[in-house]
Amino acid sequence: MVQAQSASPAGGADGEGTEEQYVYRLGIYGWRKRSLYLLVILLLSILVINFALTVWILRVTCLNTEGMGQLRIRAGRVRLDGVSEFLFPLFAQEIGSKQETSLLVHSETHNVSIKSINRRGGVSSSLTLGPQSIDITGKRFEVMSNTGTSLFSAGPEHCVVGVGKLTVTGEDGAECDHSIETPLVRAEGSKHLSLEAPTRSLYMDAPKGVHINAESGSTKALSNTDISLLSTDGVLVLDAEWVRLPRLPLSGQAEGTGQDEEQPLYEVCVCPDGRLYTSEAGLTSTCHDYSGKC
Template sequence: MSEPPARCTKSLNFGVYGWRKRCLYFLVLGLAVIVILNLALTLWLLKVMEFSFDGIGSLKVIPGGIELHGQAAILDALIASSVKSRRGSNLELESWTNFTASARSDTGQVLARFTLSEDKVECVAKAFRITDPNGELLFLSSNNRVVVGAKNLKITGVGGAVFEGSVQTPLVTSAAGHDLKLESATRSLEIRAPQRINIESSAGELSASSLSELRLTSREGSLKLEARSVYLRGLISNATTTSSSRRSGSASGSSSATRLEGVSVYQLCACEDGKLFLASPDALCQADHSLCH
């Protein structure tokens, strides 16, 4: 019979011993400390930033955008398609030095810009338009025209309104109790209408003064003066005709006829060119060359 094989009595042990084992323990301990610190910092940040399933603190994510409760400081540019306030709350935009809102095209070109600075408000756009809640136009400004759609345009400045070009309007009025003055300081003033011009003073006087000539011209119609009394002051008197008539022997009659109850009475005469002059009532409407020219 064969003998049974001999068994191996020597055992082999596998493991990490010595300094390698200590290094491994220190590495595991360091990783555990780092994980604990990382977890603690994460929990602290979650608590400080108020992270939740809805958002971060007062900033919540809602369908279609984000919702902010309270105040927010924007340190850089804010790009948004819509900024709204909560229902029943006001929206306040505040900035140091200046506030600028811009609208750009698809290529990045600035189409319109609104700037609110310390000393001015600047708007850069092709047109500036203001409407009321019903959509009615109140003010429109562009390169071609400026339209004021309000019922009345009131100028309260002491110097009034200064226009360098022409003004087209159907009505020019003054406030109650104040005068209306149309003045051109260094040039002419022209009022023109295709049909009718009506100048009316309901409770006071109407005055028109000129340094040289004042003309009232009607090309196809007539010139009418309707009043209870018409005064033409400063007309030249025909002294030559009066003196000649007195020398002809009718001095006594003219002296009695030229006065009516203490008031001097004259004839109103006209030259060929339309110039008016006064003459004594008992004399003829005759004038010399110097009077009618």
């Protein structure tokens, strides 16, 4: 803005020598000045709001030099305290809990899957905990004790129980489609032991012998056809106070036994093919006389 001013000389009043002077005022006035102040106030307000929001976020998330919230980032590991929720897959080399605390993996609506990925990106083994089943996929499954001892292992070729004793508590026992290799089969105290083959044959084989022992009960062998006891190199031992064969066929009667008819005596005879039969005992052996039973 430019403003003109006039000044009169000190020596006269006739108007001669009058000199005009111009005064220049520099600055912003009017609506421009008010707009500038309003813009500065708006910028300061935005700065204060941003600073307050930053402080609030830091307080809420507990962001510090070690991490954020319950998350602690340390050398070689990440530590999470409390309950953590993952919305997407978690990739980690090892997952563990603190000392004297348990590790809980929970899924509210879906299953829990743990997978091992090989270098090609394929799944080498997996563990899936579903709502109705547990699925394990891998070349070999093994259960270890805290001392490193193998308790149970399963693979494509065989299944091994590494503990000293395997107990089956089901009322129907255990059903196996193939053979079982074990040094001892025993029932619990005050219970019966039963080995059955409902539609096929039952075989018991051992390189150094098969021992059948009932300490406080009896032993029964029932078959629809034949029962074979075979020893390739050794003898067949029946060690008992009484050995009864009640259904052996009887061949003829011996004369001159000199025994009471109410209490006859019988002789057990063996055929060349191994079959057994009985004949009434006489003064001498009667097996040859009644060998026609063979």
